[in-house]
Amino acid sequence: MFVGILVDITSAVNLFALQIIPARGWLSFFYFTNESWLGAIFYAITYGGRCVQGATATILSFCRVSAVCFPVFYQQLSYAKYTYTMQAMQLSGAVASVLLLLPREYKYMNENGGYYSAFVNNEFRKPFYNFVAVLEVFFVLSIVVNNLVTYITYHFKIKKGASKRNSVSGSQYLMNREKQKRESSLDKMTAIVCCVELLYFAFVVYSLQINQSMNKRVFYFLYNILCVIYSTFSAWMLLLFSKPITIQFKQRFSKLSLKQSRSFSISVQGSNNR
Numbered sequence: 148m149f150v151g152i153l154v155d156i157t158s159a160v161n162l163f164a165l166q167i168i169p170a171r172g173w174l175s176f177f178y179f180t181n182e183s184w185l186g187a188i189f190y191a192i193t194y195g196g197r198c199v200q201g202a203t204a205t206i207l208s209f210c211r212v213s214a215v216c217f218p219v220f221y222q223q224l225s226y227a228k229y230t231y232t233m234q235a236m237q238l239s240g241a242v243a244s245v246l247l248l249l250p251r252e253y254k255y256m257n258e259n260g261g262y263y264s265a266f267v268n269n270e271f272r273k274p275f276y277n278f279v280a281v282l283e284v285f286f287v288l289s290i291v292v293n294n295l296v297t298y299i300t301y302h303f304k305i306k307k308g309a310s311k312r313n314s315v316s317g318s319q320y321l322m323n324r325e326k327q328k329r330e331s332s333l334d335k336m337t338a339i340v341c342c343v344e345l346l347y348f349a350f351v352v353y354s355l356q357i358n359q360s361m362n363k364r365v366f367y368f369l370y371n372i373l374c375v376i377y378s379t380f381s382a383w384m385l386l387l388f389s390k391p392i393t394i395q396f397k398q399r400f401s402k403l404s405l406k407q408s409r410s411f412s413i414s415v416q417g418s419n420n421r
Contacts, residue, residue, distance in 0.1 A: 154203075154241075158196040162374050165189035166367060170261040178262075179255055186253025186264035191245045194279060198240025201286035204340065206233050208293035215301050240282065247275060259364040276355040287348040294337045347373055 165185060169178040178185060213221040223229060252267040266272045350373060354361050 154196045154199040157192060158200070158374060161189060161192040161196070162371060165192075166264070167371065169255060170263060170367065172262060175262075182255045182264070183252050186255075187249050187251060189264055190248045190251075190253065194248065195241035195244040197279075198244055198282065199237050201282070202237045202240055204344065205286055205289045205293075206236065208290045208297070212293045212297045212300075215297050247278075256363070259362065261364050261367075263363040263367060265363070280351060280356050283348055283351045287344050290344050291341050294341055298334060298337065343376065 166189060168174060169185075210221065210224060213224065224233075251271060253264050254267055255262040256265045350369060354366055354369075
């Protein structure tokens with residue numbers, strides 16, 4: 148999770164610092180004189196970060212399907228060998244992207260009033276975008292299939308348990324109700340995650356496969372919106388649908404508000420005493 152959060156923040160900073168600012172022509176004396184290595188950093192972080200984000204979402208969906216379908220195996224995922232394996236899977240795509248993209252040459256091209264980094268060697272461009280599209284297909288299929296299996300299996304177990312409800316004690320019944328509420332929130336989160344993944348998938352397939360000559364201004368306008376959503380929606384989903392995190396956030400916010408009101412009242416009293 149920590150790796151995923153760090154990559155989300157880095158991707159958002161990379162978007163503004165190495166794409167939006169040079170596109171507007173700001174600080175051109177710096178960006179245009181260093182266009183090759185700045186372009187290499189931009190592409191490496193962009194596609195390497197996307198690999199980590201996709202792998203993180205895939206691993207999380209795998210953990211959830213394991214928790215529902217294979218609870219014994221799920222308990223073993225905290226072991227060091229599985230943790231290291233998942234971290235290696237998170238970083239492998241990023242390492243491959245960095246090795247492929249850093250040695251290339253890049254330049255800023257003016258298109259429709261904006262400056263956008265592009266490959267100097269167009270022969271590398273097509274096979275690389277094919278690699279990105281294949282990777283995106285793998286991520287999306289894995290995430291959607293895992294979440295569908297989780298949803299179907301869990302609700303099948305709920306229906307199966309509902310027939311035995313009369314033989315369940317009152318306390319156990321309340322625990323089951325609370326668990327169902329949590330799972331209902333997770334179902335909403337899962338639906339939103341799948342929609343975002345499918346939307347990003349459709350954009351990648353269209354822009355990198357169907358229409359590779361897509362206007363760069365339009366491409367980056369849509370890409371920037373999707374990148375910001377993808378880099379921030381996980382935190383908002385947890386804040387909106389995770390009850391423990393929501394409660395903790397409200398408690399901390401109320402404590403902060405209380406401290407501010409106390410400091411304000413103290414300052415007012417001090418000014419009145421003067």
